[in-house]
Amino acid sequence: MMRYIAGRLVETVVALAVMSFLIYGLIGLMPGDPIDIMVQADPNLTSADAARLKALYGLDKPLVERYFNWLEAALQGDFGYSRVHNAPVLEVLLPRLGNSLLLMGLSFVLALLVALPIGIYSALRPYGARDYAINFVALAGISIPVFWFALMLIYLFAVEWKLLPAGGMRSLGVDATGMEGLLDRAKYLVLPVLALSAASIGGFTRFVRASTMETMRHDYIRTARAKGLSERRVVLKHGLSNAMIPVVTIIALSFGSLFSGALITETMFSYLGMGKLIYDSILGNDYNLALISLLFATLITLIANLAADVCYAWLDPRISYSGGSEP
Amino acid sequence: MSSMTRLAARRFVRHRAALASGVLLVLMALAAGAAPLVEMLLGVDGNEVDLLARFGAAGPGHPLGTDELGRDVLVRLLFGGQVSLIVALITAFSAALIGAVIGLSAGYYGGWIDTLLMRLTDGVIALPLLPLLIILAAVDMSKIPFLDGLDDSAASSLYRIVLIITLVGWTTVARLVRGAALSLRTREYVLAARSMGASGLRIMTVHILPNVMSPIIVATTLSVGNIILFESVLSFLGLGIQPPIASWGNMLNNAQELIYEAPALAFYPGMAIFLTVIAFNFLGDGLQDALDPKATGHERGDS
Amino acid sequence: MTALLEAQGLSKHFAIRGVGLFAKQIGTLRAVDEVSLTIEAGRCLALVGESGCGKTTLARCLALLHRPSAGCIRFDGEMVYGDNLNKYKAIRRDIQMVFQDPYGALNPRMTVAAIIAEPLNIHSVGNRRERAERVVELMESVGLSPSLADRYPHEFSGGQRQRIGIARALALRPRLIIADEPVSALDVSVQSQVLNLMLDLQDDLGLSYLFISHDLAVVEHMADTVAVMYLGRIVELAPRDDLFASPAHPYTQALLRSIPRPGGGKRTPGALLGGEVPNPLDPPSGCPFHPRCPRAADICREARPALETVAGDHLAACHFKEAGSP
Numbered sequence: 001m002m003r004y005i006a007g008r009l010v011e012t013v014v015a016l017a018v019m020s021f022l023i024y025g026l027i028g029l030m031p032g033d034p035i036d037i038m039v040q041a042d043p044n045l046t047s048a049d050a051a052r053l054k055a056l057y058g059l060d061k062p063l064v065e066r067y068f069n070w071l072e073a074a075l076q077g078d079f080g081y082s083r084v085h086n087a088p089v090l091e092v093l094l095p096r097l098g099n100s101l102l103l104m105g106l107s108f109v110l111a112l113l114v115a116l117p118i119g120i121y122s123a124l125r126p127y128g129a130r131d132y133a134i135n136f137v138a139l140a141g142i143s144i145p146v147f148w149f150a151l152m153l154i155y156l157f158a159v160e161w162k163l164l165p166a167g168g169m170r171s172l173g174v175d176a177t178g179m180e181g182l183l184d185r186a187k188y189l190v191l192p193v194l195a196l197s198a199a200s201i202g203g204f205t206r207f208v209r210a211s212t213m214e215t216m217r218h219d220y221i222r223t224a225r226a227k228g229l230s231e232r233r234v235v236l237k238h239g240l241s242n243a244m245i246p247v248v249t250i251i252a253l254s255f256g257s258l259f260s261g262a263l264i265t266e267t268m269f270s271y272l273g274m275g276k277l278i279y280d281s282i283l284g285n286d287y288n289l290a291l292i293s294l295l296f297a298t299l300i301t302l303i304a305n306l307a308a309d310v311c312y313a314w315l316d317p318r319i320s321y322s323g324g325s326e327p
Numbered sequence: 328m329s330s331m332t333r334l335a336a337r338r339f340v341r342h343r344a345a346l347a348s349g350v351l352l353v354l355m356a357l358a359a360g361a362a363p364l365v366e367m368l369l370g371v372d373g374n375e376v377d378l379l380a381r382f383g384a385a386g387p388g389h390p391l392g393t394d395e396l397g398r399d400v401l402v403r404l405l406f407g408g409q410v411s412l413i414v415a416l417i418t419a420f421s422a423a424l425i426g427a428v429i430g431l432s433a434g435y436y437g438g439w440i441d442t443l444l445m446r447l448t449d450g451v452i453a454l455p456l457l458p459l460l461i462i463l464a465a466v467d468m469s470k471i472p473f474l475d476g477l478d479d480s481a482a483s484s485l486y487r488i489v490l491i492i493t494l495v496g497w498t499t500v501a502r503l504v505r506g507a508a509l510s511l512r513t514r515e516y517v518l519a520a521r522s523m524g525a526s527g528l529r530i531m532t533v534h535i536l537p538n539v540m541s542p543i544i545v546a547t548t549l550s551v552g553n554i555i556l557f558e559s560v561l562s563f564l565g566l567g568i569q570p571p572i573a574s575w576g577n578m579l580n581n582a583q584e585l586i587y588e589a590p591a592l593a594f595y596p597g598m599a600i601f602l603t604v605i606a607f608n609f610l611g612d613g614l615q616d617a618l619d620p621k622a623t624g625h626e627r628g629d630s
Numbered sequence: 631m632t633a634l635l636e637a638q639g640l641s642k643h644f645a646i647r648g649v650g651l652f653a654k655q656i657g658t659l660r661a662v663d664e665v666s667l668t669i670e671a672g673r674c675l676a677l678v679g680e681s682g683c684g685k686t687t688l689a690r691c692l693a694l695l696h697r698p699s700a701g702c703i704r705f706d707g708e709m710v711y712g713d714n715l716n717k718y719k720a721i722r723r724d725i726q727m728v729f730q731d732p733y734g735a736l737n738p739r740m741t742v743a744a745i746i747a748e749p750l751n752i753h754s755v756g757n758r759r760e761r762a763e764r765v766v767e768l769m770e771s772v773g774l775s776p777s778l779a780d781r782y783p784h785e786f787s788g789g790q791r792q793r794i795g796i797a798r799a800l801a802l803r804p805r806l807i808i809a810d811e812p813v814s815a816l817d818v819s820v821q822s823q824v825l826n827l828m829l830d831l832q833d834d835l836g837l838s839y840l841f842i843s844h845d846l847a848v849v850e851h852m853a854d855t856v857a858v859m860y861l862g863r864i865v866e867l868a869p870r871d872d873l874f875a876s877p878a879h880p881y882t883q884a885l886l887r888s889i890p891r892p893g894g895g896k897r898t899p900g901a902l903l904g905g906e907v908p909n910p911l912d913p914p915s916g917c918p919f920h921p922r923c924p925r926a927a928d929i930c931r932e933a934r935p936a937l938e939t940v941a942g943d944h945l946a947a948c949h950f951k952e953a954g955s956p
Binding site: 514515516518519520521522523524525526529533534537538 | 690693694695722723725726727729730731734735736737738739740748749752753795798802
């Protein structure tokens, strides 16, 4: 088991390294480089100056060399400067990361709280009218465009009924700490969390339902019933614990899409999280920031995947770690 | 083969939501295809900007009103449907093709090829897709030697969006096909073919691929919905299909600012996206039940 | 008698690994362990043994589907190397296989005509018309009506599907057919039809067979020579009549005693086979059969017996081999 974890850790590090090179290269392909931007902003800079500056910053070197220079600095903790915010990247990134994790976390918890009971209920009374209704709603959840859903929510709750704010993080003049501040922040979180959870609720519900139904079909459930256990015990003790195993993996694997959803949601609600940061920095040509924040997002997703694999291996005693090679 | 298809068709028809979705999609496709006809009937031009008629209410001549530049909403909606649907279908097909090739190679050859391809696949799956797509969309084409034919025009934006979504969309089919190939390669008819001296290519295309078609069809159908969602998000952000070519996504581009003045403008394109995606998802569900009833929880007659 | 196919010291080992990037090998499965045998032209060599004894693996090695781990194979006197099996496309025309599972051996998405014609396609034999004619010829030779050529496998019964498999195997006019339990999955009433078909084809076409089975009654019907396998090794090799009349190895004797004979009656005295087949990942020391053998002695635990002559062509691998009555 330890061996497995060690192997997966190594794979994660390798994956991250490869991703970093890829993203570095991609960002390098974006229009203009920092010096060009400076030249555009400052008409006094001649092309000779531009060339000199490029040489100074090492921008005229080939891609691989620039990448390794960057890597060397990064491994020593120097992640560069954000051009737009005029501050070290980490300083800009970390608070935003916290905001995003709050948003994503709340949405995640909400999705679980809704999807688990509903999915299980649906699985235990399959093919009925309620099951179909639940399936329809779940499917709607994963089909709805998040940005449109956000728009509709804004329209209904902010424009039409004027119940909740249309965007932002907190009201001006409200004390950030204390009960009042907390409630205020909560007000700003309701719509974004709702918008972000739609897809997760839909996806999780369907998966929990499928997984539970699959488990209930197994013979050991029939055996438990034949033994005379009450239906409730059958479900709780035997069915659920086994059904939850794949659910754990699916949950961890949905991190990647959660980030994508968060990007849109934060942008729509002007919520200062990492998703919006990634978006703004890419479009604003703030290369360092874009690069690091993307890598952070990738790293978190990779860690979530690793955790999922380990959990799965730990929970499912049926997986044996010795298998043959040829058929 | 016909009896198996007939059985599948019967199972599909029992799934009423899937059937309804199929019908809905056909109707939508027809409506979108009829866009020029509608244009003619209404006597309007979808691209004609008429600043005097901005935000017109629904009425004769403009069944759904006009947008912020005075263009007829219904006509734009239908043309946008053409674009969104065609782009999505082409992308889904390309992604499935790439996925099938990768999955077949990985599953059939096994060994280091499998490990390499699967690591690659896992890597792409692990990435947060939207940020990656945004970067890809923002990339300056002139910096890539063989792609600098793609400029910033609206027509190019169509090719670009197909390209970038295909680039990240092949993973589901790849995994699926790989799994199937791994299990099928120990089947006796594959062994028989090998013992006859069949080449790997022949075995993959003649023996394995036809037997994997059902899950591929299901996965591809289900992927269309996701592709439409991604295209519309990118177009909404201004990174996808560029105006004047209408797509449902870019029709919503200004919707947020205009939400106070003309909320209806935000409603129709989004609703269109929503309905189309949910229809494809139901269709995919139904196809899955029909083609492989054991996979979902829909098998009846079970204890 | 000319030797068509010879195997010498053939072994096939599978490495068992753990999972993950740094997993190491945790065991070896010796599916086939130093097997030597000869198949004569125009004759049928039967390979007998219980499930898991390695006969299928051996068959696949001889059909060039597996790369042997050791030893060599000679076909028609020429060495067939285990390294790059793709070089031997030509030899593949001479060796064809018939499989056990009539439901798995045929691609469900291909018509019968396509299935039978496939070997012809692969080796580019003839043109379209000639191939179609050959398909008709083959179907008739196995007793199937050519009008069924456009049907799909699921429309046929098990026995018919096996005939299709045989027709496919005959397409390239092979000299050796390796039949891996070809009738084991069929109903008993159908079995004899297929077996007789195979015997007729052998006479008509001068075929050689490697016939694998766990059913001794079938073997008695088909074989000229019989090889008995246990845990990847050949423990007895004899002409059919010799084997059935006076088996030398205790395993063979026990197998023969366990054949149900119609008409009931007393079983011949002698112990039936006790115990279970040991785990191939962890075979017993010395002679692999010693834990279950009524004759086992100390030497059996220590030294592995070699395949040695009992009498004439009759070979057995036992320290106490004796041609006894079954």
